[in-house]
Amino acid sequence: MIISIVSFRGGSGKSFFSLNLAHLLQSSGLNTMLIEADFLAPSYHYVSKVEGLTWNEFILGKSDKIIPSFTLNGVDIFCTKPNDHKMIRQIHNEQLWSTIISDQISWFLSKMEKKKDFILFDNQGGLFYSTLVHCFFSDFVICLLRPDYMDVRSTVTYLKALKRPFYLVWNSIIKWDDVSGVVDEWTKRYFSGMENYRGMLGKIPFDEESAYQKWIKGIIFPQGTKYEESIKMIVQQLVEMNEKKTNIST
Numbered sequence: 001m002i003i004s005i006v007s008f009r010g011g012s013g014k015s016f017f018s019l020n021l022a023h024l025l026q027s028s029g030l031n032t033m034l035i036e037a038d039f040l041a042p043s044y045h046y047v048s049k050v051e052g053l054t055w056n057e058f059i060l061g062k063s064d065k066i067i068p069s070f071t072l073n074g075v076d077i078f079c080t081k082p083n084d085h086k087m088i089r090q091i092h093n094e095q096l097w098s099t100i101i102s103d104q105i106s107w108f109l110s111k112m113e114k115k116k117d118f119i120l121f122d123n124q125g126g127l128f129y130s131t132l133v134h135c136f137f138s139d140f141v142i143c144l145l146r147p148d149y150m151d152v153r154s155t156v157t158y159l160k161a162l163k164r165p166f167y168l169v170w171n172s173i174i175k176w177d178d179v180s181g182v183v184d185e186w187t188k189r190y191f192s193g194m195e196n197y198r199g200m201l202g203k204i205p206f207d208e209e210s211a212y213q214k215w216i217k218g219i220i221f222p223q224g225t226k227y228e229e230s231i232k233m234i235v236q237q238l239v240e241m242n243e244k245k246t247n248i249s250t
């Protein structure tokens with residue numbers, strides 16, 4: 001199953017969520033690959049030393065071998081090289097994304113889809129050709145959003161433009177007790193009527209320790225916390241979807 005993690009705004013917790021999701025999928029026995037498709041504000045290079053290829057190098061066809069940047073707790077990870085100015089210019093080049101890069105991603109997926117149960121693309125916030133292409137190749141997208149009214153309004157427009165089946169995940173910056181009812185109401189009022197809406201996968205609580213980790217010392221998974229519990233519930237739902245998909249195609 002191929003999934004794109006997206007958000008309209010930056011800093012909504014996509015990368016932290018994607019790493020935790022990949023880690024918990026892998027530890028449930030599902031072969032998982034995580035790809036950082038964020039060319040403007042990458043962060044995975046803080047997590048580990050790069051030993052293989054970066055995603056920018058790979059999609060621009062610098063290698064016909066698939067060698068992940070590094071492996072973390074069994075998860076194969078492709079990270080994006082920071083400050084790649086050539087890539088940053090290329091990000092606005094529609095032709096490049098719809099030809100050479102799409103070809104390379106398509107070839108990559110044809111090889112990896114047989115080997116991996118889950119392939120996750122962690123996209124950059126906002127709408128770029130890069131986001132469109134990665135989402136186009138995904139079965140569906142998971143959109144993260146903070147309980148913030150301005151975020152909600154622009155996210156509705158963003159998801160309409162993206163035109164991909166989407167699931168919502170609310171990621172909190174405050175205690176859920178205070179806003180849980182509000183996000184249920186917003187989900188119903190703004191998203192549930194949308195043609196490409198597939199459901200709400202969960203509400204992730206604020207995790208104080210994670211908030212101050214800031215990546216620099218490498219990633220520490222919040223084990224035994226409410227954060228982990230909420231991701232495990234999302235994992236369960238994804239596993240069920242994957243089983244259904246596999247049963248249909250066999």
Ligand SMILES: Nc1ncnc2c1ncn2[C@@H]1O[C@H](COP(=O)(O)OP(=O)(O)OP(=O)(O)O)[C@@H](O)[C@H]1O
Pocket residue numbers: 007009010011012013014015016017038041043124125171172204205206207208210211212213214215227
């Ligand atoms: N539920 C949470 N509780 C506490 N801290 C969180 C939570 N979700 C994310 N964070 C923290 O918020 C910061 C931003 O998160 P992250 O880098 O994952 O966002 P992003 O959406 O990937 O940002 P960008 O759009 O810049 O790529 C990180 O320091 C992360 O550890």
Ligand SMILES: [Mg+2]
Pocket residue numbers: 014015016038041043122
């Ligand atoms: Mg990120």
